[in-house]
Amino acid sequence: MNPAEMKFLIVDDFSTMRRIVRNLLKEIGYANADEAEDGVAALAKLKGGGFDFVVSDINMPNMNGFELLGQIRADAALKELPVLMVTAEARKEDIVAAAQGGANGYIVKPFTKGTLEEKVSKIVQRSGAK
Amino acid sequence: MDAPLAVTPAAAPAPHAPTEDDFDVFQRIGQLTRQLHDALRELGYDIHLRGSVGALPDARARLDYIARLTGEAAEKVLNTVDFARAEQEAVDAGLDKLGAAWADLASAGEGAVPPPGLVRETAAFMADAKARSIRVQGHLTDIMLAQDFHDLTGQVLRRIANVAMDLEEQLVKLLVASTPPDKRAAMQEAELEGPVVDGTRAEVVTNQAQVDDLLAELGF
DSSP, X not given: XXXXXXXXXXXXXXXXXXXXXXXXXXXXXXXXXXEESSHHHHHHHHHTOOOOEEEEOSSOSXXXXXXXXXXXXXXXXXXXXXXXXXXXXXXXXXXXXXXXXXXXXXXXXXXXXXXXXXXXXXXXXXXXXX | OOOOOOOOOOSOOOOOOOOHHHHHHHHHHHHHHHHHHHHHHHHTHHHHHHHHHHHHHHHHHHHHHHHHHHHHHHHHHHHHHHHHHHHHHHHHHHHHHHHHHHHHHHHTOXXXXXXXXXXXXXXXXXXXXXXXXXXXXHHHHHHHHHTTHHHHHHHHHHHHHHHHHHHHHHHHHHHTTTSOOOOOOOOOOXXXXXXXXXXXXXXXXXXXXXXXXXXXXXXX
16 A cells, blocks of 8 residues: 555544644645544544554543553454554653553654654554555 | 630740640640541541642642643744744745836736846745745644644643542531541542653653653563
């Protein structure tokens, strides 16, 4: 697949941050994106199919990012999906937990366009750009 | 309960040797304090109150963090708007100047030939305008990114609201202390912490480079 056609799901309980991430992704060449306000909504959309990349916050109501990550990795159809955590959680134990839970990358807020571009393209390359 | 204490005027009394009355007052204050302390402990309020009061300095630090973050965001947006405006004004001035020259030429009729100087100047202007346009795009991105304070401060504000709610709850319960409350299960779930307001703590990272280093150390 052409990386530019990849479909992203942006998961964050703050609409401002979803818009920021969506705009930045568009600027770095990924214009195809949808949004979800928490893990529950995200999982429902993911199970509907068609997504190639998840950018998720951690601290969210209903289902947080760790739980969402766990659900994705436990689902046969979704387990290979790249997941990039973009979060204000800066405790080392959270970062390690995300990595051990199968996250493909971890960005701590506040972040720059350059950081997002670097992490996304690295994950896209590693996943073989399918 | 003991009879209420008489309130004595706060005027500074001349130092004198303690009398028997003084000892009596001290003793009664001591008794009252002990009673209050025991009552609170029996009702389980001391732990909760201590927890709530202990959360106050943290709430203050978090409010300072919000003030700092919103201040920085406002400053960044205003500075960036200044940069973008300067670029915009330069393009505008170039358009005015060259636009007038080309308008004159257009009004001179079909066969009018632009002077070589004007063509060169126009080509240079277009290259310059393109470079400025790219820089303005960058400024717009910076302005957009500066809005991330909404997410970060919003998370912190929720936490402070919880502290305030908790304090209120504890104080209300103290007011109705005469009625023994139902047992309250100490459901202190381990919560996610949110943005780091005190970057000097060892167990947190404060920038992306530290995140990357940590993950690299672990082989991720």
